[in-house]
Amino acid sequence: MLLARVEGNVVATRKHPSFEGRRLVICQPIDSSGQPQGVPQVAMDSHGAGMHQRVIISSDGSAARKVVGDEHSPARWMVVGIVDESL
Numbered sequence: 001m002l003l004a005r006v007e008g009n010v011v012a013t014r015k016h017p018s019f020e021g022r023r024l025v026i027c028q029p030i031d032s033s034g035q036p037q038g039v040p041q042v043a044m045d046s047h048g049a050g051m052h053q054r055v056i057i058s059s060d061g062s063a064a065r066k067v068v069g070d071e072h073s074p075a076r077w078m079v080v081g082i083v084d085e086s087l
Helices: 061-068
Strands: 002-009 024-029 041-044 054-058 078-082
Touching: 002 041, 024 054, 041 054, 041 061, 041 078, 061 078
Parallel strands: none
Antiparallel strands: 002 024, 002 054, 024 041, 054 078
8 A cells, every 4th residue: 555646537538348437546656745756556546536635545456356346457556545634
């Protein structure tokens, strides 16, 4: 799991059928001070995170494939929570 910031939405005219009806967002992993760490990832978001909101993303592909109901889906990253505040 990584702390990340939502940087944009993904718009696709063609995508894998398992992504139909799902919101995809671009998430930039960040460190605890909010500085970028690594490369942005595309994640499924069922929580409705807003632009520049901090989120927790998971790379558990098995769990992501269970969420979409397709064991052959290319799903890997998903937003598992929205950060309200950090200590």
